Amino acid sequence: MHVVVNAAASADGKLSTRRREQVTISGPDDFARVDRLRAASDAVLVGVGTVLADDPHLTLDDPTREGETRGDAGNPARVVVDSSGRTPLDARVLDDAATTYVVVAGEATADRRAALADAGAEVFVAGDERVALPEALSKLGERGVGELMVEGGGEIIYSLFEAELVDELSLYVGSLVIGGREAPTPADGPGFVESFPQLSLRDVTRVDDGVLLQYDVVGRSER
Numbered sequence: 178m179h180v181v182v183n184a185a186a187s188a189d190g191k192l193s194t195r196r197r198e199q200v201t202i203s204g205p206d207d208f209a210r211v212d213r214l215r216a217a218s219d220a221v222l223v224g225v226g227t228v229l230a231d232d233p234h235l236t237l238d239d240p241t242r243e244g245e246t247r248g249d250a251g252n253p254a255r256v257v258v259d260s261s262g263r264t265p266l267d268a269r270v271l272d273d274a275a276t277t278y279v280v281v282a283g284e285a286t287a288d289r290r291a292a293l294a295d296a297g298a299e300v301f302v303a304g305d306e307r308v309a310l311p312e313a314l315s316k317l318g319e320r321g322v323g324e325l326m327v328e329g330g331g332e333i334i335y336s337l338f339e340a341e342l343v344d345e346l347s348l349y350v351g352s353l354v355i356g357g358r359e360a361p362t363p364a365d366g367p368g369f370v371e372s373f374p375q376l377s378l379r380d381v382t383r384v385d386d387g388v389l390l391q392y393d394v395v396g397r398s399e400r
């Protein structure tokens with residue numbers, strides 16, 4: 178599986194506000210690029226924190242792009258990493274616009290799993306107390322996901338780097354300051370202290386009034 182992380186940060190490195198409310202950081206050209214990246218992906222993955230904060234839909238904005246790169250019809254699948262099954266039953270990702278996988282851990286109750294399935298999700302388990310990401314991605318691979326796009330947030334991106342599962346990072350840096358020591362950043366979690374994932378800068382492009390930084394993760398391409 179090939180894993181691309183995409184995020185938009187302010188010039189001071191924040192994904193959203195300290196209230197965890199969504200901020201429009203990208204401009205129209207960057208949103209169009211994100212849409213093309215979604216169209217080229219078999220699935221788009223977020224953590225449940227992003228679902229709770231943003232209630233995203235994760236479908237293609239431009240329906241003419243549906244499957245244009247994947248060679249099939251429709252939107253990419255949607256994936257929510259959600260250990261205890263906290264995804265609201267009326268979340269937009271659970272509508273019928275695309276297949277939605279909710280990956281839970283063993284701690285999710287049978288009632289909650291059944292409720293999510295009734296609401297439209299395909300629920301599967303990876304891990305015991307918290308979703309085990311290597312197992313989750315392996316199970317997505319069994320379901321035909323070869324190209325995976327990750328759209329945040331900071332906790333899930335950190336965990337994917339920690340598990341050495343990221344191949345590429347696309348970071349759009351917008352021209353605004355959000356601030357706030359509690360505001361999410363592109364890699365939150367406990368943080369690295371001794372050994373740091375190393376990136377190789379492949380491209381720098383001016384997009385809208387910001388900069389798109391495209392990195393390869395060092396060491397991943399040889400695996």
Ligand SMILES: NC(=O)C1=CN([C@@H]2O[C@H](COP(=O)(O)OP(=O)(O)OC[C@H]3O[C@@H](n4cnc5c(N)ncnc54)[C@H](O)[C@@H]3O)[C@@H](O)[C@H]2O)C=CC1
Pocket residue numbers: 183184185186191192193194196197198199200202223224225226227228230231258259260307308309310328329330331332333334336361365
């Ligand atoms: N500017 C941007 O590009 C984006 C911004 N955001 C912002 O990010 C914030 C949400 O980010 P986060 O709170 O960090 O939530 P998140 O979306 O990273 O989800 C984290 C949650 O996933 C669950 N989880 C299960 N297994 C996990 C594992 N192995 N590792 C990590 N998490 C696991 C946990 O409940 C955890 O709290 C919101 O404020 C949203 O607006 C989100 C996506 C993109």
Ligand SMILES: Nc1nc(O)c(N)c(N[C@@H]2O[C@H](COP(=O)(O)O)[C@@H](O)[C@H]2O)n1
Pocket residue numbers: 184185199200201202203208211223227231232233234235236328329
């Ligand atoms: N690329 C990008 N730029 C921004 O400025 C953003 N705020 C985000 N946020 C992400 O987009 C998701 C919304 O998806 P839908 O439009 O509802 O399909 C949101 O949840 C973040 O993942 N991204």
